[in-house]
Amino acid sequence: MIMKSDIATITLLPEHFSRAETVIASFAGLTASTFRYSTGVAGLRIDNGVGVIELLPFQGQQIWDATFNGRRLTMGSMFDEPEPTQSYVGNYGGFLLHCGATAMGNPSPADNHPPHGELPNALYHSAELLIGEDEHGPFMGLSGRYRHTVAFTHKYVATPTVRLHAxxxxxxxxxxxxxxxxxxxxxxxxxxxxxxYVPDARIVDTVADEKTGYRIRSLLPPEETLSEEYKVLRKAALADPGLHKRLDGAQAVEPELVMSMDVAADPTGWSHALQVLDDGSADFISYRPDQLDHAIRWMVRNADQEAFGLVLPATAEPDGYLAEKAKDHIRQLAPGETFRCQYVFGALDASEAAALEQVIDAAREAGRRV
Incomplete structure (x- = not known):
């Protein structure tokens, strides 16, 4: 959880960023530096001694890339560097993208919003480096403000926060x-x-019933664009939704598999999932279903992309505004009201992964008994 603490801030301005990387702060084993990618996009790099994250302070406040203990966690994509665009598919290769907030998901022909809304590549009006210490220790991070105003329609401010501890x-x-x-x-x-996506990795989550707890997304590209291999995979996954957790390492997943999941929380209110590697280490994500009450899983594997949305915590399913409104999945904020959510993700060593797996197993069993 992100808690309040004494935080020093350094205002980040576009003129602070150039092709020459510049260290702007060091604190308790953490280092922050500014730079620009060859595409011109401003980048902030935070190094904490065991890993590095690269963030885009003015473009969506995305985490573009993350590497821990020499292993890159980020999806494989068609993009070597971020592109200066507000198009979702024109810059789709980051580790964390905020999606929303007036709409989210894949729009239907009747929708009038872009894929996943305006937040993924939003142009931020302000950005700041955070330096402080909380219950998890010393940290550096990024925050900023994006104001979205459309006359007669929308006016809100989004303030994301990322923290990486020493x-x-x-x-x-x-x-x-x-x-x-x-x-x-x-x-x-x-x-x-x-x-x-790690071939042959073991997927661990809190879904109690694999037959009913995974619901494969029904919306698809036109039938004539789908390969026979994908049709076979999808038919098998519809018959046995848990199959997606046991795919052969050579199995292509193209265009994608998307599903919603029925998850359980641990006694503290957090839900968790793991992608466990052969050596016992794992990728993980933890979040609160009382804040983000829909759990989405997304996977794609082909010659150009290798990605696994282990859990995409959300306020709705990813079928676009009109479809989710019909399902009564749209949240409403009163004038002056603030929506707030927190989540934690990254990598675990073998002992940490084993400990979290026990928590997941207990939550799953408790969910099965409900």
Whole structure:
């Protein structure tokens, strides 16, 4: 959880960023530096001694890349560097993308919003480096403010936060979204955390019933665009939804498998999931279903992309505004009200992964008994 603490801030301005990387702060084993990618996009690099995260302070406040203990966690994509665009598919390769907030998901032909809304590549009006110490130890991080105003329609401010602690392989993230309009605001949000798909990894989550707890997304591209291999995979997954956790390492997943999940929380209110590697280490994500009450899983594996959304915590399913409104999945914020959520993700060593797996197993068994 992201807690309040004494925090020093350094205001980040576009002129602070150039092709020459510049260290701007060091604290308790953490170092922050500014730079620009060859595409011109401003980057902030935070090194904590065991890993490095790269963030985009002015473009969506994305975590573009993350590496811990020499292993890159980020999805494989068609993008070597971030592109200066507000197009979702024109810059789709980051580790964390905030999605929403006036709409989210894949729009239907009747929807009028872009894929996953305006937040993924939003142009931030302000950004700041955070330096402080909380219950998890010394940290550096990033925050900022994006104000979204459309006359007669929307007015809100989004304030995301990312913290990386000294010597830790866990990233603490969250977002506040405040309705500044004098009338209620429809809200959708999804945390698009994109791990690299690891063939033959073991998937551990809190879904109690594999037959009913995974629901494969029904919306698909036109039938004529789907390969025979994908049709066979999808038919098998529909018959046995838990199959996606046991795919052969050579199995292509193209265009994608998307599903919603029925998850359980541990006694502290957190739900967790793991992608466990052969050596016992793991990728993980933890979040609170009382804040983000929909759990989405997304996977793709082909010659160009290798990605696994282990859990994408969200306020709704990813079928676009109109479909989710029909399901009564749209949140509403009263004038002046703030939506807030927190989540933690990253890497675990073998002992940490084994300990969290015990927590997951207990939560799953408790969920089965409900």
């Amino acid at each position: 010597g830790s392989t866990k990233i603490h993230a969250g977002i506040d979204i405040k309705n500044l309009k004098g009338s209620p605001m429809d809200l959708m949000y999804l945390a698009h955390v994109n791990f690299r």
